Amino acid sequence: MDTFNLNFKEGMTINLVDNLLQEFGGEFLDNHQYRYKKGKSKIEFDIYMYWEKFEILLIDFLSDLHFTTSRTTDEDPELLHINLIKNGEINHFFEDKEESLKADSNKRVLMHNGLFEINNFAPANTRIQTVGFRVSKKVIHEIMPEYLDEINKLFPEDTGIAYHTALPAELIILLDEMFIIKESATKPTPLILAKGIEILSKLFDSVIHLNQEDDLNGLHIIDYQRLLEIRKKLVNQLSEKIVLNDLAQEFGMSVSKLKRDFKTLFNTSVYQYHLQVKMDEAMRRLKSGDSSILEISLDLGYETPSKFSQMFKKIKGVNPKEILPSK
Structure with missing residues (x-):
């Protein structure tokens, strides 16, 4: 299936929209x-801008193409990027497109400061x-100073950092309400703002509590780079037994950090x-019929x-016998 690749500079959403319009x-x-809108494909961005460097973005996306975005850093440590997945699945990846970081039901929030690239892959027909936020620390100081x-x-401000975390259950309902407001309210802008600030404050409460605990x-x-190297090693050494102490020592980290970061x-x-x-590799080889169960098990x-x-x-x-092609 075809893949559409979009490159743009990180920052406010208008940078992404300008490139979408052109490409x-x-x-x-x-x-x-x-x-x-074309055939089954539908892409809707609703951008609500309230102050300089504070926007709320609602995305409703369905494409018959695989969709990847590649972003260059905005080099602005003051601007935070917060994305919450309401429905579907977005894979976040770093540098190498084949090293994807799956955002599933247990990790539906991504918060980062834009100082290094975390790119996206959206599968076709999904x-x-x-709901996304672009909010500067200056705005946080003005509208919710107790969190600053x-x-x-x-x-x-001196390092790129990202947090992948769960979406608090109470926020799922609020995300639903955001899309209802977008579709049904005659004047959605103030209502989106009120709901957005509520979501941000409850998300900050959750993240701060997790950090305190x-x-x-x-x-x-450096963690991303190291973890992707570890992942590559695991994929390339399927026949070897994994020993966490050895793996941690090889990559210069403690076992506890290895387990936690992974x-x-x-x-x-x-x-x-x-x-x-x-087991995925075993399934692939069984379906091909080119290897016996004995060969696969030994390999x-x-x-x-x-x-x-x-x-x-x-x-x-x-x-495994049920997977082998009939002769």
Whole structure:
């Protein structure tokens, strides 16, 4: 399937819209609504700008193409980028497009300060609805000053940092209400502002609480680079046993940091990720019919085909023999 690639500079959403208009088409209405409609594809951006460097963005997206965005940093540590996924799935990736960071039901919030690139991949034929904020620390000081000290602790100005975290349950209802307001209110702008500030304050409450409980893990640029190298190693060494102490030592980190960072980024443990990749590779080879169960089990580091078959059935729900093509 075809993929559309869009490059733009990080910052306010108008940068993205300008590039969409030039490279993809569509129209920009009343200086705040981007609309594209063709066949099954529908892309709607509703941009609500209130102060300089404070906007709320509602996206309703469905495309028959895979869609990737590649963003260059705005080099503005004062501007925070906050994205909440209401429906669908967006994969965030760093530098290498094949190293995707899946945003699923347990990690539906991404907050970062734009000092390094976290790019996006939206799969074709998947409806995606998100609510985004672009808000400067100056605006936070003006409209919710009681949060500023904690926000400064989370986002120091001298380094790129991002947080992937869960979406508090109470915010799911508020996100639904945002889209209802957009569709039904005759004058949505003040209502969107009120609802947006409520969402931001409750999100900040949640994130600050997680940080105080030492349950929020920020990933710096070096963490991303290191974790993607670890992921690559796991994918390329499917036959070897994973030893966390050895892996942590090789990449210059403690075992506890390895476990915590990997869980933050990939929403699974190192062992479970390695096992899932092995079983995915086994499924691919079984379907091709080019390898026997014995060959696959040995190549993936299992002592006997029976142990491999037991694990394959546990993970995939079927016996390997059922996958082999009929002769």
